[in-house]
């Protein structure tokens with residue numbers, strides 16, 4: 001199979017498949033173009049489909065455990081793609097990254113502790129903290145004129161001085177598309193180390209970083225403490241989020257044991273037969289699909305940039321260093337987010353409201369998912385522009 005432009009242009013018809021992106025109640029209606037939730041409208045790589053068929057052919061689906069082939073596949077993928085050396089004992093398999101985030105907050109902090117996040121950021125970070133009775137400390141990112149975001153180290157240090165115990169980092173960052181540099185990450189780790197604060201780093205978007213930027217895994221840095229937890233998955237990379245499989249990675253055996261115990265107690269264990277088979281195949285046999293995808297997404301970035309500057313010249317598109325999600329500032333059009341949302345619905349397009357990522361830091365922003373065939377992206381962006389300009 002050739003994973004070229006024609007393959008990704010063809011997309012895949014997801015209607016009638018209970019797809020959240022295409023059929024979520026209250027969000028999607030017949031005929032709307034979905035450019036919202038972070039999954040992609042492409043067929044996944046053939047080895048994944050074959051592995052699922054093969055597993056289904058053995059007609060017994062009893063309790064199953066993740067084995068050495070599963071950890072081996074992940075470890076060799078991370079060595080091959082990111083030059084990061086990992087050992088099987090570091091891995092805790094679990095159903096989703098969000099389950100991992102919640103497990104980390106519960107096991108690494110106490111009720112009432114402060115946890116630092118950096119809004120605008122993936123909404124469930126905030127939920128994981130406040131729904132477990134911890135205190136959200138938002139060291140909001142700084143934004144320059146071009147719409148590029150950087151870390152606010154002073155705000156982070158203030159919270160550390162006030163006793164923050166944990167920070168949750170998004171690396172690369174959703175939604176502001178930053179691939180944090182080595183210098184930025186090392187400065188952050190040194191600061192956290194000075195106050196003996198712990199770090200959970202969500203690296204689910206690791207595989208979507210565009211040249212000349214490079215992805216820097218936190219665990220590759222000398223300043224990363226043993227008890228740093230990295231959360232990863234093949235779900236975004238290979239478009240298999242519906243299988244539900246993720247991994248928490250930590251070099252500290254006590255943290256690994258604690259996370260395992262917590263997951264056991266909460267019944268959130270990994271062992272879905274199809275998730276394991278699909279994820280193994282993804283990590284082992286699908287690099288050509290991923291390389292083709294990354295090229296296609298870069299072409300989509302160019303198309304999106306061109307069309308947005310033609311149709312919405314006052315919008316500011318944050319530079320796209322990473323992920324397949326674009327962050328657009330439409331404050332110049334002076335329309336509240338809720339109004340933009342309902343106009344988008346009227347014009348037949350669904351985007352993610354910026355306020356999902358932070359009530360104040362997301363006001364006036366929308367997120368566009370460009371992980372779809374280019375025709376679909378351009379149609380959706382045209383509808384979005386009409387919605388913003390014409391009401």
Ligand SMILES: Cc1ncc(COP(=O)(O)O)c(C=O)c1O
Nearest residue numbers: 038096097098122174202204246
């Ligand atoms: C930063 C980040 N973490 C986690 C997730 C969700 O991962 P999972 O479905 O494994 O919980 C997403 C999905 O968009 C995400 O962007």
